[in-house]
Amino acid sequence: MKAVGLILSNIHDKNIPELTSIRSIGSVPFGGRYRLIDFALSNMVNSGITSVGIITKSNYQSLMDHVGSGKEWDLVRKNGGLFMLPPFSDNQDEVYETRLQALNNVMNFLYRTPHELVVLSDSDMVLNIDIDKVIDYHIEKNADVTCVYNEMVLDGDEGRLVSVIKTNVDGKVVDIKTAKPEKAVKAKSVINIWVFNRMLLINLIKETLSRESRADFDLDLIGKNLNKINVVGYAFEGYFAWITSLSKYFKHNMDLLDKKVRDNLFNQKYMAVYTKVKDSPPTSYRANAQVKNSFVADGCVIDGYVENSIIFRGVTVGRGCVIKNSILMQDSIVLDNAQLNCVIADKNVVIKSGRNLSGCENMPFYIGKNSIV
Numbered sequence: 001m002k003a004v005g006l007i008l009s010n011i012h013d014k015n016i017p018e019l020t021s022i023r024s025i026g027s028v029p030f031g032g033r034y035r036l037i038d039f040a041l042s043n044m045v046n047s048g049i050t051s052v053g054i055i056t057k058s059n060y061q062s063l064m065d066h067v068g069s070g071k072e073w074d075l076v077r078k079n080g081g082l083f084m085l086p087p088f089s090d091n092q093d094e095v096y097e098t099r100l101q102a103l104n105n106v107m108n109f110l111y112r113t114p115h116e117l118v119v120l121s122d123s124d125m126v127l128n129i130d131i132d133k134v135i136d137y138h139i140e141k142n143a144d145v146t147c148v149y150n151e152m153v154l155d156g157d158e159g160r161l162v163s164v165i166k167t168n169v170d171g172k173v174v175d176i177k178t179a180k181p182e183k184a185v186k187a188k189s190v191i192n193i194w195v196f197n198r199m200l201l202i203n204l205i206k207e208t209l210s211r212e213s214r215a216d217f218d219l220d221l222i223g224k225n226l227n228k229i230n231v232v233g234y235a236f237e238g239y240f241a242w243i244t245s246l247s248k249y250f251k252h253n254m255d256l257l258d259k260k261v262r263d264n265l266f267n268q269k270y271m272a273v274y275t276k277v278k279d280s281p282p283t284s285y286r287a288n289a290q291v292k293n294s295f296v297a298d299g300c301v302i303d304g305y306v307e308n309s310i311i312f313r314g315v316t317v318g319r320g321c322v323i324k325n326s327i328l329m330q331d332s333i334v335l336d337n338a339q340l341n342c343v344i345a346d347k348n349v350v351i352k353s354g355r356n357l358s359g360c361e362n363m364p365f366y367i368g369k370n371s372i373v
Contacts, residue, residue, distance in 0.1 A: 003117040010057035026123035027063040047131035051080030148193040
């Protein structure tokens with residue numbers, strides 16, 4: 001494979017402050033046993049990318065604990081492998097603020113790699129994509145840059161500005177701009193997976209930052225060079241989710257209760273989603289347990305009623321509890337006779353007996369890590 005991978009693990013932390021005050025967005029738990037970065041990492045290694053750098057910034061201890069040496073993704077190698085890239089460059093002692101600054105800070109990594117192509121990916125999204133096909137398309141079109149887009153309906157509820165592109169009949173990008181429409185509009189939305197010719201990326205970064213230190217990646221590095229370089233768009237049509245707010249995090253976890261979504265993400269041939277393996281015992285369903293339409297990980301003890309919920313590893317649900325439409329993260333404990341509806345409980349939360357907690361789909365009730373309620 002001629003590509004090296006680069007994943008930005010912190011670039012969208014501000015979108016979900018509830019979940020990222022103690023961790024990077026890449027290490028946010030998802031779907032009972034995964035972290036968000038698992039999808040970006042798995043997409044790369046499934047496509048034969050064996051050299052991957054993760055650009056860090058802050059709160060990345062849990063991310064390092066999760067990815068470790070890269071063993072679960074077969075990235076423990078003599079040549080290539082997994083690289084945790086610090087937020088500072090050799091000649092820069094300020095933490096980056098923009099995507100371009102982040103890439104500039106890992107310029108030495110880009111110079112040293114022998115690969116001809118660079119695959120960039122954010123870690124705030126859930127999808128299973130064959131990057132091999134994106135690279136093949138990039139080569140077929142003789143492109144300098146390929147951006148992956150998803151044609152979706154934007155309604156201003158994405159939590160941030162979204163870059164949208166226009167393409168001609170040959171797939172060449174002829175315009176790129178940012179949008180946050182007030183009413184629903186269908187657009188080709190850039191999902192922040194890019195393929196670059198490596199030396200071109202290096203030169204574009206240097207040239208763009210020489211003009212403005214806080215330049216925008218999409219508008220300045222790409223948009224202002226559309227007439228100079230060949231930028232093409234690759235349409236991704238599978239399941240795609242942006243984790244751009246707490247309500248979106250709740251919604252897209254709940255999407256996993258739909259078999260079609262699970263099959264699209266986890267049942268693709270030769271495209272597994274890998275994560276850190278833990279040797280937990282099977283979940284124990286006690287005499288009073290009733291579970292309906294829920295995603296339950298291993299190592300749990302269930303002795304109550306659970307419906308339409310995502311239950312992470314090691315969770316205890318006591319006798320007489322009623323858990324509906326909720327997300328309980330790792331090692332949380334719900335004591336007897338508590339009732340939860342539209343609740344997100346972070347790791348190691350204890351909910352005392354008899355508590356009745358409720359949110360709603362658009363505003364789930366969030367309980368911070370290690371809290372006792």
